[in-house]
Amino acid sequence: MTNPSAEPSESSNDPDVPAGLMGYIADAERVLMLTDRIIVLENKLAEARHRYESALHIGRVEEHEEREALRSDLEKRYPKIARAYGRFLHVPGVGSAAHKSVSVLKRVFPSRPAAGTSRLEQEISTAPDEQSALVELTRLKNATEPITDEQDVN
Amino acid sequence: MSLSEQRSSELDRRPEVVSIVVPVFRTDHLHLCEMIDSVRHQSDDAWELILVDDNSGDDEIRAILSDYAKSDGRIIAIMRETNGGIGRATSVGLAAAKGEFVALLDHDDLLTPDAVEFIRRTASDHPLVDVMYSNEYRVDESGENAYRFLKPDYSPERLRAQMYFGHIVVYSARVLERIGGIREGFDGSQDYDLALRACEVAREVRHITRSLYKWRIHQNSVSHAKNNQYVFDAAIRALTEHLQRMKIDGTVTQSYAEGVYRIHRVLHGAPLVSIVIPTRGSSGDVRGRWRNFLTEAVRSIVQRSTYQNFELVVVWDTVTPKVVLDELRMIAGDRLRLIEYEGEFNFSAKINRGACAATGDYLLLLNDDVELIDPDWLEVMLAHFERSDVGMVGSLLYFEDGTVQHAGHLYEGGNAGHIAIGEASTWIGVAREIHVEREVSGVTAACALVRRELFFEVGGMSTTLPVNYNDVDLCLKIRQSGKRIIVTPYARLYHFESKSRKAGVHAHEWTELNDRWGREMIRDSFEPYPHRY
Numbered sequence: 001m002t003n004p005s006a007e008p009s010e011s012s013n014d015p016d017v018p019a020g021l022m023g024y025i026a027d028a029e030r031v032l033m034l035t036d037r038i039i040v041l042e043n044k045l046a047e048a049r050h051r052y053e054s055a056l057h058i059g060r061v062e063e064h065e066e067r068e069a070l071r072s073d074l075e076k077r078y079p080k081i082a083r084a085y086g087r088f089l090h091v092p093g094v095g096s097a098a099h100k101s102v103s104v105l106k107r108v109f110p111s112r113p114a115a116g117t118s119r120l121e122q123e124i125s126t127a128p129d130e131q132s133a134l135v136e137l138t139r140l141k142n143a144t145e146p147i148t149d150e151q152d153v154n
Numbered sequence: 155m156s157l158s159e160q161r162s163s164e165l166d167r168r169p170e171v172v173s174i175v176v177p178v179f180r181t182d183h184l185h186l187c188e189m190i191d192s193v194r195h196q197s198d199d200a201w202e203l204i205l206v207d208d209n210s211g212d213d214e215i216r217a218i219l220s221d222y223a224k225s226d227g228r229i230i231a232i233m234r235e236t237n238g239g240i241g242r243a244t245s246v247g248l249a250a251a252k253g254e255f256v257a258l259l260d261h262d263d264l265l266t267p268d269a270v271e272f273i274r275r276t277a278s279d280h281p282l283v284d285v286m287y288s289n290e291y292r293v294d295e296s297g298e299n300a301y302r303f304l305k306p307d308y309s310p311e312r313l314r315a316q317m318y319f320g321h322i323v324v325y326s327a328r329v330l331e332r333i334g335g336i337r338e339g340f341d342g343s344q345d346y347d348l349a350l351r352a353c354e355v356a357r358e359v360r361h362i363t364r365s366l367y368k369w370r371i372h373q374n375s376v377s378h379a380k381n382n383q384y385v386f387d388a389a390i391r392a393l394t395e396h397l398q399r400m401k402i403d404g405t406v407t408q409s410y411a412e413g414v415y416r417i418h419r420v421l422h423g424a425p426l427v428s429i430v431i432p433t434r435g436s437s438g439d440v441r442g443r444w445r446n447f448l449t450e451a452v453r454s455i456v457q458r459s460t461y462q463n464f465e466l467v468v469v470w471d472t473v474t475p476k477v478v479l480d481e482l483r484m485i486a487g488d489r490l491r492l493i494e495y496e497g498e499f500n501f502s503a504k505i506n507r508g509a510c511a512a513t514g515d516y517l518l519l520l521n522d523d524v525e526l527i528d529p530d531w532l533e534v535m536l537a538h539f540e541r542s543d544v545g546m547v548g549s550l551l552y553f554e555d556g557t558v559q560h561a562g563h564l565y566e567g568g569n570a571g572h573i574a575i576g577e578a579s580t581w582i583g584v585a586r587e588i589h590v591e592r593e594v595s596g597v598t599a600a601c602a603l604v605r606r607e608l609f610f611e612v613g614g615m616s617t618t619l620p621v622n623y624n625d626v627d628l629c630l631k632i633r634q635s636g637k638r639i640i641v642t643p644y645a646r647l648y649h650f651e652s653k654s655r656k657a658g659v660h661a662h663e664w665t666e667l668n669d670r671w672g673r674e675m676i677r678d679s680f681e682p683y684p685h686r687y
Contacts, residue, residue, distance in 0.1 A: 015483060015490035017511050025493075028510035029503070036613030039631055043670040050673040 172201045172270050172324070173253030177243035178261045179208045183218060185262035185370065188297060190222050190229070192264040198271035204250050206232045208243035241344040244336045257324045258345065264297060264368035265322070273324050276362050284329040284356035285349070287319040288366040295372040303585070304682035306592070308359040311640055314393065315590035316414050317346040321367040325352055340392055342385030347392035354399060389415065402540070414586050416644070419537035427464040427532060428512030428606070429455065432495070432504035433522040435474035440554060440650055447523040447650065449481045454526040456485055461532035464518075467491045469508040471499075502615035502624040505599065509609055517609055521600040523650040524551070531645035535603045538640050545637025546604045546629065548597020549645040552579060559649045562594030562641040563629060565675040566684040568668045570626045572598070573681050584683055589643045594680050596629025597641050600649050608632065622659045623667045630671045
């Protein structure tokens with residue numbers, strides 16, 4: 001074993017690290033500790049940021065799921081109508097008509113898709129009807145006269 | 155934007171076509187048809203299939219290929235008039251391929267229906283990817299009884315020991331062009347040679363963590379055929395040339411009968427290694443005999459190690475019996491440096507103290523309850539540091555009864571564990587991985603070699619983890635610095651840690667580790683079967 005850079009021991013047969021070196025070793029230990037603390041802090045920050053972003057993501061997913069749960073089957077089946085309906089609700093005089101149009105739609109279309117059809121097939125098969133309903137809603141929106149609940153939108 | 159518009163825009167961002175190249179030679183007709191049908195029934199139809207009959211001399215095979223080519227414009231059948239071997243046939247197929255990515259498929263295997271879809275998605279998500287490989291199913295001759303064969307993420311060291319990519323492997327046209335495609339003269343291991351050369355120049359190698367391929371295992375498979383020594387000879391030649399290109403000084407031998415190789419690296423120079431051993435000088439029963447752990451550990455190292463340039467830095471607690479230190483002086487002679495540790499027990503602080511007192515270029519962190527098995531352990535471990543991106547090397551450790559104590563760390567679900575712990579010494583792993591040199595997420599500090607400079611760069615061992623997880627933390631710091639961690643089965647020691655000893659991990663230690671590294675410990679990159687251990 002060769003070790004030219006090491007400070008010589010107090011005696012050639014003494015393997016104990018000389019007391020004179022202990023101060024330097026203590027300094028080196030402190031440097032190691034400080035370097036470690038910096039890396040620990042950096043990683044704790046990175047980890048906290050990761051968890052925060054994950055929590056936001058989970059929150060968004062949960063919120064989305066909650067909203068989905070609140071949506072009626074009709075909304076899920078006719079999303080464009082649902083969006084239009086949502087817009088009309090706050091238009092004075094038209095909101096009640098929108099309510100009416102939905103009740104009409106409920107009568108016209110079955111509330112549940114036929115068994116055995118995929119979601120895509122359902123969308124394709126129902127698209128023309130949905131288009132018709134949108135036309136009807138647009139007509140209602142453009143109506144100059146306020147529509148009362150008693151009037152038949154048909 | 156309509157759904158159809160969205161789909162077409164997504165499609166625009168994907169590579170256009172995946173070319174699937176299949177060299178065909180005297181295979182079972184049913185298997186051949188099943189292979190072609192598995193391509194035709196892909197969920198994503200952006201593929202072309204190039205079938206190259208290597209002059210099988212079987213009219214029925216040619217008729218099958220021709221019929222399929224006539225029935226589907228995406229299928230190209232090439233009939234060679236002479237037999238040139240699998241390498242030549244594959245080359246012909248590659249030359250005809252027009253896709254941005256090329257996948258290799260064997261004539262009797264099957265693709266899962268989503269294979270092309272996943273290949274294209276991976277290519278789209280990783281624009282720099284040049285090589286992709288997926289997990290696979292192993293199926294019987296009838297194509298049934300599939301079991302999933304999982305693989306680690308890209309592990310260049312392991313690739314030097316075995317062709318763990320298996321199937322399916324996909325190459326970019328760019329990388330194939332750069333390396334000149336497949337080489338002849340490596341039949342049986344032509345895929346291994348191609349993978350090695352491609353990975354040398356690839357911008358990115360990706361592991362697709364999904365089984366996309368069904369490898370039919372039967373008696374006629376090349377890898378299972380008798381008299382297949384030519385396959386392994388070709389692999390050794392491929393590896394030897396790979397070492398030369400990578401400027402790794404070493405030789406290749408076959409370790410096991412089936413496709414496992416050992417790189418015998420040449421160590422240049424003889425850097426000083428500081429073996430840092432924290433101890434309190436305790437004794438215990440080993441193989442029915444009472445012994446002092448420290449003195450016997452040092453005795454085994456001093457007497458058996460073939461590498462000579464090391465010093466022993468022993469960090470001893472104040473309670474260490476004087477008789478132990480005296481005996482240590484006798485055994486270790488002028489290699490020994492003794493430094494006292496007077497504080498409360500803190501493994502990290504003791505290692506750090508030893509590292510500060512050490513003078514070597516490399517630190518070997520070592521527990522005092524070990525016994526050396528392989529005399530050339532230091533040469534084997536040191537030789538890995540000839541690669542500048544290697545930061546740490548660990549060893550294979552056995553319990554007293556010969557069962558495995560450590561074959562690398564695995565980090566999964568926020569927890570850390572030992573790969574193969576408790577397995578018999580004869581256990582070679584699901585894919586013989588236990589007995590090959592490979593990348594791992596970390597290694598135990600019971601025996602780990604690290605560059606001293608790197609150890610200081612990452613702040614040494616964290617003293618706020620005094621008992622548990624300090625080595626996990628150190629390994630994660632080292633990997634964060636961009637360095638690889640290797641475990642080698644050719645540096646073996648006994649570690650007399652009691653198998654029955656409870657880990658004794660406190661909740662606050664787990665919390666501390668996860669507060670630092672939780673995001674990095676969700677899934678282990680290199681151990682695909684973490685729940686086995």
